[in-house]
Amino acid sequence: MNNIYDVIIIGSGPAGYTAALYAARANLKVIIIAGSTPGGQLMLTGQVENFPGFPDGILGPELMERMREQAMKFGAEIIYDEAIDVDFSSHPYKVKTLGEEYLGYSVIIATGAAPRWLGLDSEKRLIGRGVSSCATCDAPLFKNAENIVIVGGGDSAMEYALFTANIAKKVTVIHRRDKLRASKIMQERAFSNPKIKFVWNSIVTDIIGQDRVEGVKVKNLQSNEEFIIQCNAVFVAIGHQPSTSIFKNKLEMDDDGHIITREFVKTSVPGVFAAGDVHDKKYRQAITAAGLGCMAALEAIRYLEEIKMKIK
Ligand code: NAP
Numbered sequence: 186m187n188n189i190y191d192v193i194i195i196g197s198g199p200a201g202y203t204a205a206l207y208a209a210r211a212n213l214k215v216i217i218i219a220g221s222t223p224g225g226q227l228m229l230t231g232q233v234e235n236f237p238g239f240p241d242g243i244l245g246p247e248l249m250e251r252m253r254e255q256a257m258k259f260g261a262e263i264i265y266d267e268a269i270d271v272d273f274s275s276h277p278y279k280v281k282t283l284g285e286e287y288l289g290y291s292v293i294i295a296t297g298a299a300p301r302w303l304g305l306d307s308e309k310r311l312i313g314r315g316v317s318s319c320a321t322c323d324a325p326l327f328k329n330a331e332n333i334v335i336v337g338g339g340d341s342a343m344e345y346a347l348f349t350a351n352i353a354k355k356v357t358v359i360h361r362r363d364k365l366r367a368s369k370i371m372q373e374r375a376f377s378n379p380k381i382k383f384v385w386n387s388i389v390t391d392i393i394g395q396d397r398v399e400g401v402k403v404k405n406l407q408s409n410e411e412f413i414i415q416c417n418a419v420f421v422a423i424g425h426q427p428s429t430s431i432f433k434n435k436l437e438m439d440d441d442g443h444i445i446t447r448e449f450v451k452t453s454v455p456g457v458f459a460a461g462d463v464h465d466k467k468y469r470q471a472i473t474a475a476g477l478g479c480m481a482a483l484e485a486i487r488y489l490e491e492i493k494m495k496i497k
Pocket residue numbers: 234235303336337338339340341342344361362365366367368388422423424425467468469470
C-alpha cells in the first residue's frame with residue numbers, strides 16, 4: 186500500500202519541517218501534510234532577527250522555504266492538503282485529509298496555532314476590510330494612513346507597531362493592562378518611536394465602519410470611560426489558539442486546547458508526538474518549535490525501533 190508511512194507529520198511550520206528533516210535523514214518513509222497555511226505562522230512574518238545563523242535577519246517566508254527544501258532534500262514527501270480527522274484507536278494510525286487517508290506507524294503533530302480574535306461581530310464583518318491579524322501582510326495597504334490601531338501588548342503587537350510606524354502617520358497601541366508583555370528590547374524600540382502612542386488599561390469594545398474601518402470604540406477598564414479613536418485599520422495581536430480541534434477526545438489536552446506532553450514531546454498515545462506551539466505555550470519561538478520538532482523525530486525513530494516496524 187502506497188499510503189502507509191513510518192512517520193506522518195501534520196503541519197509544516199518550523200516544528201514540522203525540522204521533524205521531517207530528522208526523520209527523513211534517518212531513512213524513514215516520511216510524509217508532511219502541510220495544512221491550510223503551508224509554512225505556518227512565519228509565512229505571515231517579515232524580518233526574523235532571532236533565528237540563529239542569520240546575523241542580518243531573514244524574511245519569514247524565505248526561512249520556511251529553506252526549511253522545506255532541506256527536508257525535501259532527504260526524501261520527505263509533502264502534500265498540500267489539510268488533516269481533518271485522526272484515528273489513534275488502532276495501529277497503524279490513520280490520518281484523514283480532505284482528499285485521502287494515510288496510515289502511519291507514528292505521527293508527529295505540528296499543527297501550530299492560529300491567531301486569536303477579539304470576538305466582536307464588527308471585527309468579523311471587517312476582516313479583510315481594515316481588520317487583520319497580520320500587520321506585516323496587510324499594513325502596506327494603508328500607506329500614509331492617519332492612524333492605525335494595534336491591539337495587544339506582546340512582542341507581536343510591538344513588532345506590528347514598529348512595522349506600521351514606517352507606513353502610517355500615527356500608530357496607537359491599545360493594551361488591556363498598564364505594562365507590556367513584550368520583551369524589553371521590543372518595548373524600548375516601541376517607546377522610543379515618536380509615531381507610536383499607547384492607550385493603557387483599555388479594551389476595544391467595537392470596531393466602527395460599515396464596509397471599511399473608520400474607528401474603534403474603546404473602554405478604559407479603570408474609569409469605565411468609553412471613547413472613540415478614529416483609525417483606518419485595526420491589527421489584532423492578542424496571541425494564538427492551538428490548532429488542535431481534530432485531536433479533541435483523542436489526546437489529552439489542557440483547557441486552552443494545548444496537547445499535554447510528557448518527556449517534552451510524548452502525547453497520551455504511544456507513537457504520537459507533539460512539537461511546537463501546539464503544546465508549548467511558554468516559549469513559542471521558531472527556534473524552540475524547531476528544537477521540539479527534532480526531539481519528536483528522535484522519539485519517533487526510537488519508538489519505531491522499539492515496536493520493530495519500519496517500511497524503509
Ligand atoms: P502573547 O505574548 O501571548 O501576547 C498577547 C498579548 O495580547 C498580551 O499582551 C495580552 O495581554 C493581550 N491579550 C490577550 N488576549 C486579549 C484579549 N482578549 N483582549 C485584549 N488583549 C488581549 O502573544 P504574541 O505577542 O503573539 O507573542 C507570542 C510569542 O511569540 C511570544 O513568545 C513572543 O515573544 C514571540 N514573538 C517574538 C517576536 C520577536 O522576537 N520579534 C515577534 C512576535 C512574537 P496581557 O499581557 O494582559 O496578557
